[in-house]
Amino acid sequence: MRYIEPHAHMVSRTTDDYEKLALAGCEALCEPAFWAGFDRSSADGFYDYFRQLTDYEPKRAAKYGIQHYSWLCINPKEADDPGFAREVMSIIPQFLDCPTVLGIGEIGLNKNTRNELAIFEEHVQLALDRDLPILIHTPHLEDKLKGTHLILDSLASFSKLDRNKVIIDHVEEHTISHVLDAGYWAGMTLYPESKCTPSRAIDMLEIYGTDRLWMNSACDWGHSDPLAVPRCALEMKRRNHSAEQIDQVVYKNPLKFLSQSARFMPGSPKT
Amino acid sequence: MPSKQEILDLQFIDARHMLINLAAFLDRVDRHHGGDDYRLEALKAALPILLSDRSDRAKVVLESFSDLSTDLPQTAPFQGASGATRPTTTPHS
Numbered sequence: 122m123r124y125i126e127p128h129a130h131m132v133s134r135t136t137d138d139y140e141k142l143a144l145a146g147c148e149a150l151c152e153p154a155f156w157a158g159f160d161r162s163s164a165d166g167f168y169d170y171f172r173q174l175t176d177y178e179p180k181r182a183a184k185y186g187i188q189h190y191s192w193l194c195i196n197p198k199e200a201d202d203p204g205f206a207r208e209v210m211s212i213i214p215q216f217l218d219c220p221t222v223l224g225i226g227e228i229g230l231n232k233n234t235r236n237e238l239a240i241f242e243e244h245v246q247l248a249l250d251r252d253l254p255i256l257i258h259t260p261h262l263e264d265k266l267k268g269t270h271l272i273l274d275s276l277a278s279f280s281k282l283d284r285n286k287v288i289i290d291h292v293e294e295h296t297i298s299h300v301l302d303a304g305y306w307a308g309m310t311l312y313p314e315s316k317c318t319p320s321r322a323i324d325m326l327e328i329y330g331t332d333r334l335w336m337n338s339a340c341d342w343g344h345s346d347p348l349a350v351p352r353c354a355l356e357m358k359r360r361n362h363s364a365e366q367i368d369q370v371v372y373k374n375p376l377k378f379l380s381q382s383a384r385f386m387p388g389s390p391k392t
Numbered sequence: 393m394p395s396k397q398e399i400l401d402l403q404f405i406d407a408r409h410m411l412i413n414l415a416a417f418l419d420r421v422d423r424h425h426g427g428d429d430y431r432l433e434a435l436k437a438a439l440p441i442l443l444s445d446r447s448d449r450a451k452v453v454l455e456s457f458s459d460l461s462t463d464l465p466q467t468a469p470f471q472g473a474s475g476a477t478r479p480t481t482t483p484h485s
Contacts, residue, residue: 198471201467231468232468232470232471233464234465234466234468235466235467236467260473262473262474263458263477265454266455267460267462295452295455295458324450359402360394
């Protein structure tokens with residue numbers, strides 16, 4: 122089986138995980154910038170993180186035949202300090218021309234604050250100015266529904282935004298229809314204790330169809346599974362989904378969205 | 393698409409396992425000392441949804457755990473999410 126892992130935080134994973142992903146059929150993966158589990162003490166910490174995302178990780182992935190792409194931003198949690206966030210944002214443009222950078226992400230909200238929202242909107246404007254796709258994180262647990270509404274309301278104020286170039290991630294049963302009905306792509310994150318299980322993700326595929334939906338593991342430093350996508354593909358097979366339907370969700374859909382960046386070319390050597 | 397029978401064959405044991413785990417969790421909380429907790433209240437409030445005849449129980453359960461307030465703080469009063477709305481952020485209506 123071939124598949125694309127559209128959301129994985131490989132800086133937090135071991136090289137063994139790259140081997141497991143390759144053995145499971147992963148051809149390409151995308152790594153959005155995120156919160157590292159602790160707050161960085163300076164913008165220089167982000168400079169090194171962006172170097173890691175754009176230089177070191179693509180080389181590490183290439184050793185296993187996997188293409189590594191990235192999305193850049195300051196994550197919503199650390200964006201609650203707007204002065205610090207703008208300092209970090211000032212160094213992002215110098216990385217946007219790197220050959221494996223796809224767009225701006227994962228921006229969004231964490232605790233649904235005015236500070237987070239202001240930095241979110243400045244990121245959206247940066248993406249618009251550069252004609253880049255956007256990957257959006259929605260808040261965790263009890264904050265997700267409110268955060269999703271705030272994000273959708275905010276995006277609606279950008280009249281020039283192409284909604285086909287925006288994916289809103291970590292949707293669950295109470296947010297998916299809001300995202301799809303507004304014309305955006307939606308990502309379902311397969312996470313063991315929060316977000317979504319494979320069974321629930323397949324329920325949503327059966328209810329909402331496969332158009333403008335992808336699945337990802339978002340594997341990171343927390344309790345997470347880098348093989349969540351192939352495991353969900355296996356569960357789809359057990360629930361009588363055809364090989365074509367599985368390929369649509371785990372390969373063709375992420376390919377369609379990500380190919381809106383001319384840099385995303387699975388199968389071609391990148392490093 | 394699988395039939396009801398096939399879904400039950402595939403997942404009944406797992407659903408049974410999860411339900412017993414939940415029952416044991418409630419017993420465990422009751423057996424230990426301490427006061428009321430908003431998370432336990434939220435969990436108990438969601439349980440009747442499971443017995444309703446609606447076809448969107450998962451969605452409604454998730455909504456029941458959601459912060460429905462409309463205020464926007466300038467900065468986060470605390471970090472992290474607990475899975476249920478803290479009493480201080482309960483809507484005023």
